[in-house]
Amino acid sequence: MTGEDETFLRRAIALSRERMAAGDGGPFGAVVVRDGRVLAEGANAVTTANDPTAHAEITAIRRACQAVGSFSLAGATIYTSCEPCPMCLGAIYWARLARIVYANDRADAAAIGFDDAFLYREIPLPPARRAIPTERMLAGEARAVFAAWAAKPDRIPY
Amino acid sequence: MTGEDETFLRRAIALSRERMAAGDGGPFGAVVVRDGRVLAEGANAVTTANDPTAHAEITAIRRACQAVGSFSLAGATIYTSCEPCPMCLGAIYWARLARIVYANDRADAAAIGFDDAFLYREIPLPPARRAIPTERMLAGEARAVFAAWAAKPDRIPY
Numbered sequence: 001m002t003g004e005d006e007t008f009l010r011r012a013i014a015l016s017r018e019r020m021a022a023g024d025g026g027p028f029g030a031v032v033v034r035d036g037r038v039l040a041e042g043a044n045a046v047t048t049a050n051d052p053t054a055h056a057e058i059t060a061i062r063r064a065c066q067a068v069g070s071f072s073l074a075g076a077t078i079y080t081s082c083e084p085c086p087m088c089l090g091a092i093y094w095a096r097l098a099r100i101v102y103a104n105d106r107a108d109a110a111a112i113g114f115d116d117a118f119l120y121r122e123i124p125l126p127p128a129r130r131a132i133p134t135e136r137m138l139a140g141e142a143r144a145v146f147a148a149w150a151a152k153p154d155r156i157p158y
Numbered sequence: 159m160t161g162e163d164e165t166f167l168r169r170a171i172a173l174s175r176e177r178m179a180a181g182d183g184g185p186f187g188a189v190v191v192r193d194g195r196v197l198a199e200g201a202n203a204v205t206t207a208n209d210p211t212a213h214a215e216i217t218a219i220r221r222a223c224q225a226v227g228s229f230s231l232a233g234a235t236i237y238t239s240c241e242p243c244p245m246c247l248g249a250i251y252w253a254r255l256a257r258i259v260y261a262n263d264r265a266d267a268a269a270i271g272f273d274d275a276f277l278y279r280e281i282p283l284p285p286a287r288r289a290i291p292t293e294r295m296l297a298g299e300a301r302a303v304f305a306a307w308a309a310k311p312d313r314i315p316y
Binding site (some may be wrong): 005006009010013016017020021023025026027046047049050051052053058061062065066069070071072073081082083085086087088089090091092093094095096097098099100101102103104105108109111112113115119120122123124127132133134135136137138139141142143145146148149150152154156157158 | 163164167168171174175178179181183184185204205207208209210211216219220223224227228229230231239240241243244245246247248249250251252253254255256257258259260261262263266267269270271273277278280281282285290291292293294295296297299300301303304306307308310312314315316
């Protein structure tokens with residue numbers, strides 16, 4: 001743990017406490033940092049924004065991308081007051097973040113009523129064995145669109 | 159497969175083609191439906207919105223929540239042109255969606271260059287074995303904030 005890591009993770013924890021106390025949502029905060037500079041901060045706002053995706057990490061990632069004008073945060077670190085849930089972990093991969101530093105973990109989250117540990121058990125299951133009924137249909141029709149993407153000369157990979 | 163399922167999934171596939179052709183982003187579309195009524199539609203806009211979380215499902219879920227004024231979409235079905243990636247699957251659980259209907263799958267997505275299958279392999283791994291370096295620190299400081307949440311009399315569970 002470097003002094004910089006401690007400073008930025010403490011900031012994420014402070015955000016989790018401040019925004020929870022202000023009534024924004026659950027007790028979660030996150031900070032995205034690159035080259036020693038804060039690109040963006042975020043806190044949970046699920047219940048006030050009426051947005052189930054408004055977790056601290058997603059909010060910080062979206063703001064950081066707006067700040068740098070790119071869908072990639074390559075080389076950046078995310079400091080988060082709690083281990084990312086699978087949704088946020090997926091977002092961290094898609095954003096090409098280089099490193100994750102966290103404090104509370106999924107068991108701590110489960111102990112205060114959040115579904116993180118449940119989601120970590122559900123997501124690796126085959127779709128047919130998950131709690132949410134899931135069906136596949138019209139595969140041939142959809143695959144034709146993927147073929148069109150593969151053949152699109154001006155596509156932007158991400 | 160009911161006629162209604164076919165209609166809404168075809169709409170998601172049509173969105174995937176239309177918005178890809180318009181240059182919004184990757185070939186992905188989604189529709190959220192409750193009681194036979196479309197609450198919202200979404201399409202991938204990662205590269206134009208500079209938002210790595212702007213997948214079709216996340217976009218449709220966020221819009222549907224705004225449309226109904228709630229962070230819960232309990233009882234609703236999401237129709238998506240491709241099997242949700244782990245980020246979007248997490249969002250589907252957090253939004254309390256009741257059912258998922260999809261067309262392309264993670265292998266189809268991998269075949270045209272998207273990381274869905276890779277993410278499904280990464281997310282169940284212990285943090286120390288994943289491709290993104292991950293460290294835990296300051297657990298005691300953060301746990302005190304969770305204790306404050308558990309003791310908060312006016313907290314809104316989600």
